[in-house]
Amino acid sequence: MATPTISLDRTDAYDPPAEHVRLREDAPISWVELTDGRRLWVLTRHEDVRTMLGDPRFSSDRRDPRHPNHMPYIGPDHRPQLIEMDPPDHTRLRRSVVGEFTVQRLAALRPRIQEITDKAIDQMLAGQPEADLVEALALPVPSTVISELLGVPYSEHSxxxxxxxxxxxxxxxxxxxxAAAGRLKAYIAGLVEEKGKSPGDDLLSRQLASGADPEDLGALGFLLLVAGHETTANMISLCVATLLDKRERLSELRDDPKLTVGAVEELLRYFTIAEIGAARLATEDIEIGGVLVRSGQGVLGLTNTANRDPSVFDSPDELDFTRMARNHLAFGFGPHQCLGQNLARIELEIVLATLLRRIPTLRLAVPFEDIPFKVKGPNYGAYELKVAW
Structure with missing residues (x-):
């Protein structure tokens, strides 16, 4: 039987590709070839993806050329980041930093995140009654938050x-x-060195004071700096575009702001913007969902279809802000579940609630179908989102 070829590109603004859904219905665990030539297993059901992500026999080490996410820019001298590590190194490093992302510590950041959000909206309203929401709000808020968390000087934000x-x-x-990775890593390495000489009240300084290895901390800082704003910025743009397109959902939130927490959770499930983090390499023969995955074979969990699995979520293709489906896989699962998920939730809740409260006349400035979405690549979002009020 010929190996089917599938694309990971988005084909619809809201829904997973139809071929992914067909796989979930007809062949939920399939050996496929991606359009770039990689051959691997794809998992499409919630239970199977969750099982795979929770099993340490599926490796996250991207230095192995057989790993689905191995990239040419990862050389032998590459310092692994947290998301690229397996136990015991991953366990040790994650344990050392997880205290920075507890619900209690992050809750203390709410007032500052609110200030950052209000300032961005103030600047947006000070200009013409039209703006690119990505440039004016979706990018600046999470980038400023993660920069302040790490102790990045404001002058270096751009x-x-x-x-x-x-x-x-x-x-x-x-x-x-x-080249871009090299510039960022060099910058973070310099920042870590500076924090060692002049510590401040920031994550890097606290980690150094607790004995963190500077090179490990540099890799962690690089990961947090990139992941800490890109995915949240994408989610902000998608959330706002959806609310302005589906006006009945917008009315729900305006009529009952207490639904915001549930709306954020549901929108995370609905869009599942990150796919690349659900790729693993089998380190031994492993049976999953009745299928034998051989040692050395790659596996990709299609979290977009897993989060629309009708055996787990009723009417999964509908947006239901009362669902509170915290068992979604938008932040992954298992030992590599997103470290910054609580920070992302807080930012999304504050940005959406503040935007709807302060700009009640907000609307799309272009038809929804004309929004330039990021249909290729590891993270889904919008390149720009023209809005008016």
């Missing part, structure tokens, strides 16, 4: 935002991606 954008852009060549 450098890291532009360089990280180069790193995650889907049309970036391996050489350009490597």
């Amino acid at each position: 450098f890291f935002q532009e360089t990280s954008a180069d790193f995650v852009r889907p049309d970036t060549t391996p050489e350009e991606k490597g």
Whole structure:
């Protein structure tokens, strides 16, 4: 039987690709070839993806050329980041930093995140009654928050935002991606060195004071700097675009702001913007869902279809802000579940609630179908979102 070829590109603004849904219905665990030539197993059901992500026999070490996410820019001298590690190194490093992301510590940041959000909206309203929401709000808020968390000087915000954008852009060549990664890593390494000399009240300084290895901390800082704003910025743009397109959902939130927490959770489930984090490499023969995955074979969990699995979520293709489906996989699952998920939730809740409260006349400035979405690449979002009021 011929190996089917599938694309990971988005084909619809809201729904997973139809071929992914068909796999979930007809062949939920399938050996496929991606359009870039990689061959691997794809998992499409919630239970199977969750099982795979929770099993340490599926490796996250991208230095192995057989790993689905191995990239040419990852050389032998590459310092693994947290998301690229397996136990015991992953366990040790995550345990050392997880205290920075507890619900209690992050709750203390709410007033500052509110200030940052209000300032961005103030600046947006001070201009013409039309703006690109990505540039004016979706990017500045999470980038400022993660910068302050790490202790990045305000003057350096534009450098890291532009360089990280180069790193995650889907049309970036391996050489350009490597160069952008090199610039960011060099910057973070310099920042860690500076914190060692002049510590402040920030994550990097606290980690150094607790004995963190500077090189490990540099890799962690790089990861947090890129992941800490790109995915949240994408979610902000998608949430706002959806609310302005589906006006009945917008009315729900305006009539009952207490639904915001549930709306954020539901929108995370609905869009599942990150796919690349659900890729693993089998380190031994493992049976999953009745299928034998051989040692050395790659596996990709299609979390977009897992989060629309009708055996787990009633009417999964509908937005239901009362669902409170915290068992979704938008932040992954298991030992590598997103470290910054609580921070992302807080930012999304504050941005959406504040935006709807302060700009009640907000509307799309272009038809929804004309919004330039990021249909390729590891993270879904909008390149720009023109709005008016």
